[in-house]
Amino acid sequence: MAETRHSLLFFTNSEWGQANVILATIHEFLILDTLDIHLASYAALLPRLQEFLTSHSISYPRPLKIFCSQDGKFPSQRPSITFHTIPGLSIAQLCHQDGIATSLPHEPGLKGAIPSYARLEEFFFRHTADEYMEQEKHSKQVIMKVRPALILSEQGFSPGLDACIELNLPFTILSPNSFKDFEQRLQPGLAMLWKYPALASAFPFPVPWKLIPTNIYLWLQMGWTITRSASSETSRLRTLTAKRHENGIEGPPPIMIASKRASHILCPSLPELDFPMIIRPTTFGCGPIVLPAQPLVVIDPELDFWLHRGSMKTVLVNLGTHYSSDLAFSIEVAHALRGVLEYFNDVQILWKMIPQSEGQLNDIQGAFGQDLVANTRVRIETWLKADPVSIIETGKVIVQVHHGGANTYFESCRFAVPQVILGAWWDTYEYAARVEYLKIGVFANKKAAPRAEASELLEALLKVLKDEEFHAKATNLASVVKQHGEGRVRARDYILELVGQRT
Numbered sequence: 001m002a003e004t005r006h007s008l009l010f011f012t013n014s015e016w017g018q019a020n021v022i023l024a025t026i027h028e029f030l031i032l033d034t035l036d037i038h039l040a041s042y043a044a045l046l047p048r049l050q051e052f053l054t055s056h057s058i059s060y061p062r063p064l065k066i067f068c069s070q071d072g073k074f075p076s077q078r079p080s081i082t083f084h085t086i087p088g089l090s091i092a093q094l095c096h097q098d099g100i101a102t103s104l105p106h107e108p109g110l111k112g113a114i115p116s117y118a119r120l121e122e123f124f125f126r127h128t129a130d131e132y133m134e135q136e137k138h139s140k141q142v143i144m145k146v147r148p149a150l151i152l153s154e155q156g157f158s159p160g161l162d163a164c165i166e167l168n169l170p171f172t173i174l175s176p177n178s179f180k181d182f183e184q185r186l187q188p189g190l191a192m193l194w195k196y197p198a199l200a201s202a203f204p205f206p207v208p209w210k211l212i213p214t215n216i217y218l219w220l221q222m223g224w225t226i227t228r229s230a231s232s233e234t235s236r237l238r239t240l241t242a243k244r245h246e247n248g249i250e251g252p253p254p255i256m257i258a259s260k261r262a263s264h265i266l267c268p269s270l271p272e273l274d275f276p277m278i279i280r281p282t283t284f285g286c287g288p289i290v291l292p293a294q295p296l297v298v299i300d301p302e303l304d305f306w307l308h309r310g311s312m313k314t315v316l317v318n319l320g321t322h323y324s325s326d327l328a329f330s331i332e333v334a335h336a337l338r339g340v341l342e343y344f345n346d347v348q349i350l351w352k353m354i355p356q357s358e359g360q361l362n363d364i365q366g367a368f369g370q371d372l373v374a375n376t377r378v379r380i381e382t383w384l385k386a387d388p389v390s391i392i393e394t395g396k397v398i399v400q401v402h403h404g405g406a407n408t409y410f411e412s413c414r415f416a417v418p419q420v421i422l423g424a425w426w427d428t429y430e431y432a433a434r435v436e437y438l439k440i441g442v443f444a445n446k447k448a449a450p451r452a453e454a455s456e457l458l459e460a461l462l463k464v465l466k467d468e469e470f471h472a473k474a475t476n477l478a479s480v481v482k483q484h485g486e487g488r489v490r491a492r493d494y495i496l497e498l499v500g501q502r503t
Contacts, residue, residue, distance in 0.1 A: 005034065005035055005036050005078075006035050006036070006148075006149035006499060007035060007036040007037070007038055007146050007147065007148040007149060008029065008035050008036070008037055008038065008148055008149065008150055008152065008495070008499070009038045009039075009040065009142065009143065009146050009148035009150075009151050009152070010022050010025075010026065010037075010038065010039045010040070010152050010153070010174070011040050011041070011139065011151070011152070011153035011154070011157045011159075011160030011161070012039070012040075012041050012045070012153065012154045012157055013041065013042070013090045013091065013092065013154065013156055013157050014041050014042040014043075014044040014045035014048075014090050014092075014093070015090060015092045016048075016407070017176060017320075017405055017406070017407055018154050018156055018157075018176060019041065019045055019048075019154075020176060020289075020291055020407050021154070021174055021175065021176045021268060021289040021407075021488075021491070022039070022152075022154060022174060023048075023049065023052055023291060024289050024290060024291045024292065024487075024488040024491075025152075025174060025289065025488050025491045025492055025495070026039065026081065027052075027053070027056060027059075027291075027292055027488065028488050028489055028491070028492040029492055029495075030053070030059075030060045030064075030080055030081065031059050031060060031061070032492065033060065033061050033062060033080075035149075035499070036078065036082070037080070037081045037082070038081070038082045038083075038084060038142070038146050038148065039081060039082070039083050039084065040083075040084040040085075040086055040139060040142050040160060041083075041084075041085075041086060041157075042085070042086050042088070042089065042090045042093070043085050044090070044093065045083075046068065046083055046085070049066065049081075049083060050066055052291070053066065053080070053081070055294060056292060056294075059292075060080060062080060063080075064080050065077075065079040065080050066079060066080060066081055066082075066083060067079035067081070067082045067083070068082075068083050068085065069082050069083065069084050069085075069142075082146075084142045084146075086135050086138055086139065086159065086160075087134060087135060087138055088127070088131050088134065088135055091123065091124065091126045091127070091156070094126040094127065095123060095126060098126070100122065100123070103119075104123070104424070104425050105424040105425050105450035106119075106200065106424075106425055106426075106450060107449060107450060108200055108201060108202030108423065108429050108449050108450075109201060109202055109203075109214075110214055110217075110218070112200065112450075113198065113199070113200035113201055113218050113221075113222075114218070114221050114225075116200045116425070116426065117199075117200070117221060117222045117225040117226075118225055118229075120225070120226070121226075121229050121235060121236045121237045122236070124156075124255055125236040125237055125240050125253070126236075127240075129239050129240050129242075129243035130243070132158070132159060132240055132243070132244075133243055133244070133247055135159035136158075136159040136160075136162045136163050136166070136244075136247075136249075137163075138159075139159045139160040139162075139163035140163035140166060140167060142163075143163055143164070143167060143169065144167070149499050150172060150495065150498055150499050151164055151169060151170070151171045151172065152171070152172045152173070152174045152266075152495065153171055153172075153173060153174065154173070154174060154175055154176065155173045155175050155177075155181075155254075155255065155258040155259070155262075156255060158253055158254045158255050161254035161255075161258055161261075162244065162249055162253070162254055165249060165250075165251070165254065165261065166247075166248060166249050170263040171261075171262060171263065172262060172263055172264045172265070172266065172495070172498060173258060173259070173262045173264070173265045173266065173267075174266045174267075174491065175265065175266065175267045175268075176267070176268060176289070176406045176407055176410075177267055177269075177406050177427070178267065178268075178269045178273075178274050178406065178430075178434075179267065179269045179271075179274045179275075179277060179279055179283065179285060180196060180274060180275055180277065180430065181259070181267075181427075182259040182265050182267070182283055183277050183278065183279055183280065183283060184196050184277065185259075186278065186280065187277055187278060188278070191277075192219070193215065193216045193219050194207060194212045194215060194216060195207060196275060196277075197215065197429070197430060197433055198215050198218035198219050198222070199218075199222060199426055199427070199430075200218075200425070200426050200429060201214075201215060201218055201429065202423060202429035202432065202433070202443070202446065202449065203215055203433065204433050204436060204437065205275050205433050205434070205437045226256075230252070237252075237253070240253060241253065262282075263282065264282045264283070264284065264498060265280075265282065265283040265284070266283075266284050266286055266491050266494060266495070267283070267284075267285060267286065268285070268286055268287060268288045268289040268290075268406075268410045268487050269285045269287075269410075270285045270287050270480070270481065270484060271285065272477060272480045272481075273285075273287075273288075273410070273413055273434075273438070273477065273481070274434070275434065275437065284494050286487040286488070286490040286491045286494065287414075287481050287484045287485065287486070287487035287490060288410035288411060288413055288414035288481060288487045289410070289487040289488045289491055290389055290410070290411055290414050290487060290488065291387060291389055291488075292488075293386070293387050293389040293390040293393055294386075294390060295390065295393075296386050296390040296391060296393070296394055299385050299386040299390055300384070300385040300386050300390075303350075303384075303385070303386065303391075304394065306348075306376065306379065307350075307391070307394055307396040307397075308394070308396060310346075311346050312346055312347070312348045312377075312396075313346055313347050313348070313396065313397075313398045314347070314348050314349070314350050314396050314397050314398065315337070315340060315347060315348070315349050315350070315397070315398065315399045315400075315401065315461070315465075316350050316352075316388065316391060316392065316397045316399070316400045316401070316417075317333070317337070317349065317350070317351040317352065317353070317400075317401040317402075318352050318388050318400060318401070318402050318408065319352075319353070319401070319402060319403045319422065320402065320403045320405050320408070325353050325354065325355070325356060326356045326357070326360075327356070327357055327360050327363060327364075328451075329451055329452055330353065330355075330360060330363075330364050331363065331364065331367050332448075332451070332452045332453055332454045332457065333351075333401075333422075333452050333454075333457060334364050334367035334368055335367055335454035335458075336452070336454045336455075336457035336458040336461060337349050337351070337368070337378070337461075338367065338368050338369065338372065339454070339458040339461075339462075340458065340461050340462065340465065341368075341372055341377055341378070343462060343465075344465065347377075347398075347465070348376075348377045348378070348379075349377065349378045349379065350379050350381070350391070350397075351378070351379065351380045351381070352381050352382075352383075352384055352388070353380055353381070353382065354382055355382065361380060361382075364380060365378075365380070388400075388408070388411070389411055389415075392411065392412065392415045392417050393415055395415075397415075397417050398417070398418070398465065398471070399417065399418050399419070399420055399461065399464050399465060400412050400417045400418075400419055400420070401419075401420045401421075401422065401444070401461070402419065402420075402421060402422070403421070403422055403423065403424055403428050404421045404422070404423045404424070404427070404428030404429065404430075404431035404432050405428065405431070406427070406431065409431045409434065409435070410487075412440075412441075412474075413440070413474070413477055413478065413481060414478060414481055414487075415478060416471075416474045416475045416477070416478035416479075417474060418440055418441050418464050418470040418471055418473075418474045419435045419440060419441030419442075419474075420441055420442050420444045420457075420460050420461055420464055421435055421441060421442070421443055421444060422444055422445045422449075422452050422457070423443065423445060423449055423450070424449065424450040425450065429443075429449070432444075438473065438477065439469065439470065439473045440470060440473045440474045440477060441464060441470065441474075442460040442463055442464055443460075444456065444457050444460035444461070445457065
């Protein structure tokens with residue numbers, strides 16, 4: 001007779017930025033193999049789940065078996081993990097399908113922040129009310145079938161959170177984001193308004209005295225925008241809220257209240273990696289929750305050889321999947337990178353970039369010049385065999401240029417890589433402010449955001465490359481992270497404590 005084991009149920013969106021912390025934590029549970037693991041997400045995540053777990057299957061005590069549950073049926077033999085497909089598309093998939101994903105970038109500050117608030121509902125409430133309720137219904141069926149000891153979700157997967165709310169079940173958030181997203185509203189003295197940068201403001205931390213009135217105004221404008229949307233009969237927010245209420249789910253959508261309703265919150269931050277703030281006892285900073293990575297020499301020996309040739313050091317440019325690298329933007333970045341190569345003879349560039357137009361790669365290579373391209377001091381790759389973690393883990397990356405995504409920020413902190421950030425929307429500007437506050441990097445498009453300007457970016461790159469203090473600060477932070485322990489292991493152990501409290 002098979003032993004009875006408790007189950008964990010994870011909900012996540014299918015995009016890498018949201019799913020990575022979930023997958024990294026699941027990996028640690030499969031190594032332990034003491035609980036039945038269930039993952040509910042959109043179909044787009046399944047191939048990546050299979051690829052990821054297969055590449056690490058040697059770490060697991062049992063042969064890897066991924067079961068895809070159909071109509072709530074379970075296999076006769078215990079699988080390593082059961083995947084439950086949520087019908088329909090994710091919010092990000094809908095944004096791409098509807099052609100609005102490329103409109104995500106916006107200017108920061110007073111000029112850009114206020115219009116961006118009006119677009120929050122356009123991005124975060126993309127499903128029709130009927131599509132959303134179908135996903136919530138399916139999430140509820142998964143919960144009732146699995147009967148997990150603990151439910152964990154990233155905070156952006158609203159259908160799963162609403163299913164928990166309707167069933168009156170506690171849930172834990174496992175988030176890729178920082179403490180600020182969950183704790184800023186609880187800071188004493190209304191510090192959220194005057195101390196912490198308002199969303200999309202691109203203000204530094206702490207907010208300078210001269211910018212405090214504007215910062216308060218932005219927070220109030222965002223609140224007013226949300227209130228107005230909730231009362232507008234034609235808004236996506238009101239339509240969805242009304243549909244939820246018709247189905248017996250009270251209150252606003254979970255993405256607006258998840259941090260209040262969650263019994264616990266786990267995130268990849270640490271006090272040393274974030275703005276100073278008071279943190280609730282139920283919010284736990286695990287440290288960077290980074291995917292395990294195979295050595296680069298195993299995944300891509302040729303790239304590993306290139307990274308290690310002679311005394312060369314590498315600048316990695318990795319702007320993420322949502323960043324629209326059109327030709328004009330890319331040429332500005334290329335001119336800045338060329339300036340770096342002309343200044344340093346021992347630096348090379350690895351640029352992961354998805355071209356937006358035919359012939360774009362040829363134009364970018366032309367901006368570098370034939371000599372730099374011919375001697376391979378510049379590599380522009382549309383696809384990398386290895387995860388960026390495998391690349392920075394080699395120790396050969398001296399700076400990472402990125403868009404200010406949470407995962408990339410925490411990965412760079414984990415591996416002592418100084419950061420140059422080209423912010424482009426909402427929270428990416430906050431991560432740019434973080435690296436400057438912690439003195440581990442530079443906000444490289446303060447003037448040009450959400451675009452890039454060659455001279456501004458070159459100045460930022462030279463500042464980080466020439467000043468050893470950036471590397472020293474990044475190295476010190478990485479040492480602190482290491483002292484705390486591996487983030488995905490700490491997440492697993494904390495979850496085990498929660499399961500023990502409930503069983």
